[in-house]
Amino acid sequence: SAAEKGGYASFMLKEIADQPKAVADTLLGRIDASGTLHLDEVRIPPSELREVDKVVIIACGTAFHAGMIAKYAIEHVTRLPCETELASEFRYRDPILDRHTLVVAISQSGETMDTLMAVRHAREQGAKVLAICNTNGSTIPRESDAVLYTHAGPEVAVASTKAFLTQLVACYLVALYLGQIRGTKWGDEIRTVVRQLSEVPRQVEQVLGTMEPVRALARSLADRDTVLFVGRHVGYPVALEGALKLKELAYMHAEGFAAGELKHGPIALIDEGLPVVVIVPSPRGRSVLHDKIVSNIQEIRARGARTVVIAEEGDEAVVPYADHLIRIPATPTLLQPLVATVPLQVFACELATARGNEVDQPRNLAKSVTVE
Ligand code: AGP
Numbered sequence: 001s002a003a004e005k006g007g008y009a010s011f012m013l014k015e016i017a018d019q020p021k022a023v024a025d026t027l028l029g030r031i032d033a034s035g036t037l038h039l040d041e042v043r044i045p046p047s048e049l050r051e052v053d054k055v056v057i058i059a060c061g062t063a064f065h066a067g068m069i070a071k072y073a074i075e076h077v078t079r080l081p082c083e084t085e086l087a088s089e090f091r092y093r094d095p096i097l098d099r100h101t102l103v104v105a106i107s108q109s110g111e112t113m114d115t116l117m118a119v120r121h122a123r124e125q126g127a128k129v130l131a132i133c134n135t136n137g138s139t140i141p142r143e144s145d146a147v148l149y150t151h152a153g154p155e156v157a158v159a160s161t162k163a164f165l166t167q168l169v170a171c172y173l174v175a176l177y178l179g180q181i182r183g184t185k186w187g188d189e190i191r192t193v194v195r196q197l198s199e200v201p202r203q204v205e206q207v208l209g210t211m212e213p214v215r216a217l218a219r220s221l222a223d224r225d226t227v228l229f230v231g232r233h234v235g236y237p238v239a240l241e242g243a244l245k246l247k248e249l250a251y252m253h254a255e256g257f258a259a260g261e262l263k264h265g266p267i268a269l270i271d272e273g274l275p276v277v278v279i280v281p282s283p284r285g286r287s288v289l290h291d292k293i294v295s296n297i298q299e300i301r302a303r304g305a306r307t308v309v310i311a312e313e314g315d316e317a318v319v320p321y322a323d324h325l326i327r328i329p330a331t332p333t334l335l336q337p338l339v340a341t342v343p344l345q346v347f348a349c350e351l352a353t354a355r356g357n358e359v360d361q362p363r364n365l366a367k368s369v370t371v372e
Pocket of ligand 1: 060062108109161368369
């Protein structure tokens, strides 16, 4: 009903607007004033977590994109090898797991059959399974060794928005917690990330307040056939997520690429006027990533693409090559997906609406996929 949608035209719009609170609620009580993490709810004893020698993340769809981002965070913070795999592939591949493997299963619903089967398979091999889940008492957390709940509140729209942002928060918490317990690389940079996390709700709010030009852009692209998304590092999974949103909501051909892969094939797709959305890493920090993507933008624009550039405030290097510029607040590189995904959600929602689609219930999709 209209009341349940809180005055918004769709659950999706309401859930996009709910994100600052969802992120804040997921952080609540888990980091103290000194920057120490308290995740006692993760009931795998620290002694066992210290013995972990590999992390494997399994998930499907949008949760898989959160898992791809988690890999960057976990490897950087803990120096443990980490792989992220689609649950539906993991199971049938004879994965190498033992009791020193920590498997992290990410699922909003906690009922996704592919993920559940992968959890069972992992536990049979002796691995410890930590679920990141948004639904209390659902099957995946019940069948896991431990659970870290995301506190996004119920997500009704089929397309995941606030659950994704809170999955990212939970993944960063897991990375930082493992780092804290294992005492690896617990330096100033990590402390900065911990501090910055508490800024994210305000930053998401700020992004939400500047979305009108993004909506106008989306409407202007309603009759296009294809939109491409490119990014590097954690911006690559963000590109995949931007493309998935457009497929599921606008029923358009959309693809995400790692920017470095363009020259290995996809650049041949680019012709006059093709919209290409580029997620630009922060020019501060690992500036080599930034420099590389600026040349990628130049390359695709030289081939006629219409560039939609998502870049940090104050990043002037991208301005000459951006047909449309979407500004996001400055964050550490690892946290950028929390703010960079928001315009892509708004973009897909508006574009779908302009095409006359029902955004809460896209055709052919179910909120939770309980078949294999
Ligand atoms: C997201 O927009 C999709 N509807 C879908 O990819 C979803 O993320 C996937 O099916 C996994 O669902 P889960 O998080 O409930 O396991």
